[in-house]
Amino acid sequence: MDLRQMEYLLAVAEERHFTRAAELAGISQSGLSSAIRGLEEELGTALFDRTTRRVELTEAGLALLPYARQMLAQAAGARDAVVKASREVTGSLRIGAEQCLGFVDVAALLERFHRRHPRVETHFTQAGSQDLITSTRAGDIDVAFVATTKHLGALPHQTLGQESLVLLASPDHPLALGAGRQEIAWRALEGEDFIDFAASWGIRELNEETLAAQGVHRRVRCTVNDVHTLLDLVTRGLGVAVVPRHVAAKPQAAGLRVLTLPETAGLSWTVSVVSAAHDRVEAPSAHLLELLADASASAEQRVLAG
Structure with missing residues (x-):
C-alpha cells in the first residue's frame, strides 16, 4: 500500500464515481481504476461494489478508510513539519x-x-x-x-x-419529463423561472451572457448566496438552475434531474x-x-x- 493508492481510495469513496474521482485526484480514469485494482489484489479482497450507476465501499473498504485518512494526514503533517522547521x-x-x-x-x-x-x-x-x-x-x-x-x-x-454547465430541474418539472431525455435545447428554456446566484457570483454573469446570446428570456425567481439553498429551492420546484457540472454531483442534488446543455463556443465555468x-x-x-x-x-x- 502506498500514499497514492490511499488518496485514490478516498477520492472514490467520497465521489462514489470513478470518473469524478479521477478528475478530483488529477489522474486518468484508467490509471485510477488500475491503482484500485492493484490495491484490491494486494489485500486479496474487493474494496468497492461497482454497478452501472453507483460505487459503494464494501465492508473491507469501510474498514480500510480511516487508516487511509490517517496515512494521508500523517504524510502531509510530516511535510509541513519539515517546511515549518526550515x-x-x-x-x-x-x-x-x-x-x-x-x-x-x-x-x-x-x-x-x-x-x-x-x-x-x-x-x-x-x-x-x-x-x-x-x-x-x-x-x-x-x-x-x-x-x-x-x-x-x-x-x-x-x-x-x-468545467461545462448543466441544467438542474426537479424530477417532476416539465423539462425533465421527456422520456430518456439527456440534453435540453436552449429554446426550451424560454420563459422559465430560474434560481440563480447574486450578481457578484461569477456563474450569474456567465448565465446572463450565455442565455442572452442564445436569445433566451428568463425570470430569476429566487436569488441566493449559497449552493445548498439553490439546490433546495430547485428540489422544491421553484425553478430550474444552470450550474457548473460538479454542483450536480453533490449529495444534496441526488434527487434532481441533470440535463446537458448544447455545446456553445466559449461556454465554460x-x-x-x-x-x-x-x-x-x-x-x-x-x-x-x-x-x-x-x-x-x-x-x-x-x-x-x-
Whole structure:
C-alpha cells in the first residue's frame, strides 16, 4: 500500500464515481481504476461494489478508510513539519473565495498553510467573485479564488480548471419529463423561472451572457448566496438552475434531474486564483501560492504516472 493508492481510495469513496474521482485526484480514469485494482489484489479482497450507476465501499473498504485518512494526514503533517522547521514566515494573509469552487479545497489549503506557518495571522472572506476581484485590486485581499474570467485586468492570475454547465430541474418539472431525455435545447428554456446566484457570483454573469446570446428570456425567481439553498429551492420546484457540472454531483442534488446543455463556443465555468502584486518573495501570500503550486504539481505527476 502506498500514499497514492490511499488518496485514490478516498477520492472514490467520497465521489462514489470513478470518473469524478479521477478528475478530483488529477489522474486518468484508467490509471485510477488500475491503482484500485492493484490495491484490491494486494489485500486479496474487493474494496468497492461497482454497478452501472453507483460505487459503494464494501465492508473491507469501510474498514480500510480511516487508516487511509490517517496515512494521508500523517504524510502531509510530516511535510509541513519539515517546511515549518526550515522556514519561519510571519505577517498577515488575507484570503477570499467564492463558495464551492470544486477545483480547489480552500479550507484544506488554509489548514495546511496554518500548519506550515503558524505565526502568520490569516483572515478569510467568502464572497462573490466580482466583489473579491474588486477587493484584491483595492489591496484589501492578498489572494482570491474566483470563478470568472471577467474584470481581471492586469491582476496576476492563474487558471485552476474549467468545467461545462448543466441544467438542474426537479424530477417532476416539465423539462425533465421527456422520456430518456439527456440534453435540453436552449429554446426550451424560454420563459422559465430560474434560481440563480447574486450578481457578484461569477456563474450569474456567465448565465446572463450565455442565455442572452442564445436569445433566451428568463425570470430569476429566487436569488441566493449559497449552493445548498439553490439546490433546495430547485428540489422544491421553484425553478430550474444552470450550474457548473460538479454542483450536480453533490449529495444534496441526488434527487434532481441533470440535463446537458448544447455545446456553445466559449461556454465554460473557469476557476482562477488571483493575487495582488507583491514585491517581497517572502510575503505570506507568496508562500500560499507556492503551496498551491506544489499541490498542482503533485496532481500533474499523478496524471503522468497514471
